[in-house]
Amino acid sequence: MLVQFSVENFQSIKNRVVLDMRKVNINEHSETLIEEEYLPVSVLYGPNGGGKSTILRAMSSVFSIITTPLKIVSNNPMKMSTIPTFTPIPFMLDKESREKPTVFEIVIKIGAMQYRLCMELLKGAIIYESLQEKGERGKPSLLYKRENNKVLIGEKLKGIPVKDMIIASNIPAISSLTLIYNISPFKEIAECVLNWSAIDYSQPAIEEYIKGAVSLSDRDDNLKQSMKKMLNYLNLGIDDFELEFADETKSSFRVKTFHKMPDDTYNLLLTMESMGTQKIFNLMPFIVMSLRSGGVLVVDELDAKIHPKMLERIVGLFTDKENNPNGAQLIFTSHDLSTMKSEVFRRDEIWFAAKDEEESTLLYSLADLKGLDGEKIRSDASYSKQYLAGRYGADPYFNAFKNWEDCSGKTK
Secondary structure: OEEEEEEEOEOOEOOOEEEEOEOOOOOOOHHHOEOOOEOOEEEEEOOOOOOHHHHHHHHHHHHHHHHHHHHHHHHOHHHHHHOOOOOOOOOOOOHHHHOOOEEEEEEEEEOOEEEEEEEEEEOOEEEEEEEEEEOOOOOOEEEEEEEOOEEEEOHHHOOOOOOEEEOOOOOOHHHHHHHHHOOOOHHHHHHHHHOOEEEOOOOOOHHHHHHHHHHHHHOOHHHHHHHHHHHHHHOOOOOEEEEEEOOOOOOOEEEEEEEEOOOOEEEEEHHHOOHHHHHHHHHHHHHHHHHHHOOEEEEOOOOOOOOHHHHHHHHHHHHOOOOOOOOOEEEEEOOOHHHOOOOOOOHHHEEEEEEOOOOOEEEEEHHHOEOOOOOEOOOOOOHHHHHHOOOOOOOOOOOOOOOHHHHHOOOO
16 A cells, blocks of 8 residues: 655656645545545646646656566566666756756555655666665664665664675665565565556557556456446446457457447447547556555546546545455546545545746645635535635646737737
């Protein structure tokens, strides 16, 4: 389970921003909380260029940095040298930030323990990394610390045969320790992050990533049955589906959907369905696998091409404990204001990303804000109306100009 994520000096983010999945002390939708403490969903709103997608891209980057070595080496131990180097782009609008490292930090809860993983990257090299463990009581203990290529093992893990080790600059210590020793808590942390998925439709490889997830339904009948149940839950009018492969290699396929009509059952190619239906269908394997494993699903612009009521039903899969018994979490960006309401979200589940005077992204939740009277925003307020009025500081309109003629440079 993700407890907290923070990032500093990454693309449009100059100063540290924090997405906190811990509840705030408010009285709404308490029945949806995971372990009565953690949020099952978080949605990020904000203007185009405000940085909400950048925050999700930072999360996706951490997932990839940790899991890529695990996936490559697990499939072929001889391919350690082919692990790609991730070079984050720092905040480029001041000289100092250009030379500073990008800092990622995630806090994960596994059972009764919390693990805080911190990682600093500079010009493609991991220059610092640390992992702390903390129980429900007591102080955090350091499990390891990495400075440049050298990793020092903490006292709690003194049973590991070596006290220090040398590691490649582009490979996280958490990944190397998992691959070399496969002991607790490294393997549990690795397994946890391996169950996290990030969907960013702007990435060139996303189509192959989604295609690979859909193809799993051919080999996993439980996944296919769960997808069929979800199709029924979402009321898309699709009663069944199958994959039609081009040849025995199963490297290429197309999806056929089946519709039961009064006189017969008819099939269509998925490409003949609406764009919204295609998007939902392609997301379903990730939703099912997240709900099944209790993982984290991150989706940029989840609302695009999807009807608001359908978006509500997808959110409901994560906020209803009958659908989400394992504590899966959904984090996404949206421009859909019709779902920005107390019937769908808790105030601490609604976040805003916006630029400050330095063109740096800020991130804050609705639960943190106060109204004109100095009191916190009420749960019965019209969130979308106040947002459009600029009350939340993430105004989606361009108030710097009175009209388009000002913007074009014309004089009145």
